[in-house]
Amino acid sequence: MPQFVDTLRSVLQFQPRESDADLRRLRKAANVEDLRTMARRRLPRGVFDYIDGGADAEVSLHRNSQAFRDLEFKPRVLCDVASIEISSQLLGRPVAAPFALAPTGFTRIADPQGELAVARAARRAQLPYTLSTLSTRSIEEVAAANSGSKWFQVYMWRDRTVVKSMLDRAAACGYEAAMLTVDTAVFGKRDRDARRGFALPPKIGPSTLIDGALHPRWTLDLLRNEPILFSNLIGADVSDGTEAVQLADISAQFDQSVTWDDIGWLRDNWQGSIILKGIQTVADAELAASHNVDAIALSNHGGRQLDGSPAPITLVQPVAEAVGGNIDIICDGGIRRGSDIVKAIALGATACTIGRAYLYGLAAAGERGVDHVLEMLRTDMLRTMALIGARTLNDLTPGLIAQHHP
Numbered sequence: 001m002p003q004f005v006d007t008l009r010s011v012l013q014f015q016p017r018e019s020d021a022d023l024r025r026l027r028k029a030a031n032v033e034d035l036r037t038m039a040r041r042r043l044p045r046g047v048f049d050y051i052d053g054g055a056d057a058e059v060s061l062h063r064n065s066q067a068f069r070d071l072e073f074k075p076r077v078l079c080d081v082a083s084i085e086i087s088s089q090l091l092g093r094p095v096a097a098p099f100a101l102a103p104t105g106f107t108r109i110a111d112p113q114g115e116l117a118v119a120r121a122a123r124r125a126q127l128p129y130t131l132s133t134l135s136t137r138s139i140e141e142v143a144a145a146n147s148g149s150k151w152f153q154v155y156m157w158r159d160r161t162v163v164k165s166m167l168d169r170a171a172a173c174g175y176e177a178a179m180l181t182v183d184t185a186v187f188g189k190r191d192r193d194a195r196r197g198f199a200l201p202p203k204i205g206p207s208t209l210i211d212g213a214l215h216p217r218w219t220l221d222l223l224r225n226e227p228i229l230f231s232n233l234i235g236a237d238v239s240d241g242t243e244a245v246q247l248a249d250i251s252a253q254f255d256q257s258v259t260w261d262d263i264g265w266l267r268d269n270w271q272g273s274i275i276l277k278g279i280q281t282v283a284d285a286e287l288a289a290s291h292n293v294d295a296i297a298l299s300n301h302g303g304r305q306l307d308g309s310p311a312p313i314t315l316v317q318p319v320a321e322a323v324g325g326n327i328d329i330i331c332d333g334g335i336r337r338g339s340d341i342v343k344a345i346a347l348g349a350t351a352c353t354i355g356r357a358y359l360y361g362l363a364a365a366g367e368r369g370v371d372h373v374l375e376m377l378r379t380d381m382l383r384t385m386a387l388i389g390a391r392t393l394n395d396l397t398p399g400l401i402a403q404h405h406p
């Protein structure tokens with residue numbers, strides 16, 4: 001019997017119960033997929049599907065992540081990895097790690113603080129935050145919440161005076177880069193949204209009433225806080241003025257006649273760095289470099305625009321061989337672990353950007369959920385580098401990566 005008590009005592013371990021429900025939840029989240037599961041429980045299905053879903057048959061959405069899993073490491077051992085450094089330079093400025101936060105419109109549907117929560121977490125992690133044109137917190141509000149590195153995402157709209165005025169506001173607020181999204185001549189078709197009748201700004205109607213009632217915390221948050229609007233467009237003349245700007249007003253603004261010549265317009269109206277987001281071929285990467293932009297984001301909009309577009313990670317090496325050194329190369333789409341970032345850097349990317357990964361964290365546990373994701377990605381990177389024998393980002397080379405053939 002005393003033996004039994006001793007053994008029991010040696011194996012029993014009670015942690016004090018965490019009183020904060022968000023922190024309790026985060027303790028159990030080992031990875032981004034766990035946070036996605038939590039987000040699915042907390043959000044109405046329509047909202048979750050808007051964030052989680054992709055265009056058409058969602059082939060590109062799934063390929064974006066699968067293409068990372070199809071890459072294997074060729075790890076080296078006995079390399080003295082006692083000290084590992086992942087701080088880096090992006091657009092000529094220091095960053096704590098080679099990744100940044102991609103623009104995601106309508107962030108307040110995931111959490112009432114929305115873009116402010118994400119921008120604050122990015123600032124704490126010393127990573128650049130990109131504010132979407134279609135954000136639910138304004139250029140000025142986000143700048144007040146984040147004195148660190150910020151980029152502003154724009155579309156080339158028909159009404160250039162609206163774009164120009166947003167660029168001027170971003171410049172006045174210290175945003176360092178304009179990220180022009182070029183994969184959105186028209187909106188992609190998202191089958192999940194069509195099926196659920198999902199609308200932006202969100203509406204509670206007969207089809208969404210039950211969905212909202214089943215997620216009372218989200219619904220109460222929605223009703224308790226100020227209306228969710230396209231904050232940057234309040235007062236801008238892009239709707240018929242009868243009600244707040246709707247998504248249909250936005251899609252009517254997309255200028256389908258834009259060409260490479262219009263990059264000149266952006267140059268003339270923006271003094272900071274320029275990033276082209278949505279490059280999907282080597283040929284367009286070369287054109288971008290010849291138009292003297294500072295960076296390109298290899299991206300298919302997280303599989304939300306053209307279904308059947310290539311997974312960005314598959315473009316990194318050929319694009320780096322074509323234009324690397326002349327221009328920063330960002331790999332955007334499908335990143336769920338720090339090891340994905342290590343793979344992209346090894347193949348020649350300067351940095352990566354993440355979208356859904358931080359949105360799942362935000363939806364699961366608010367601002368601390370975003371902190372948790374950024375910290376997981378950073379520690380994943382350090383662990384992966386130790387295990388493959390790389391001390392610095394310069395040690396990451398294509399020789400460390402192989403295509404996995406099942």
Ligand SMILES: Cc1cc2nc3c(=O)[nH]c(=O)nc-3n(C[C@H](O)[C@H](O)[C@H](O)COP(=O)(O)O)c2cc1C
Nearest residue numbers: 051102103104105132181301302333334354355356
């Ligand atoms: C809910 C949501 C909203 C998005 N909104 C925008 C946007 O307003 N502008 C833009 O350029 N990209 C937008 N994107 C695309 C992201 O910037 C990024 O390219 C994509 O999320 C990367 O893929 P990942 O989610 O797999 O990381 C959005 C993505 C999501 C998931």
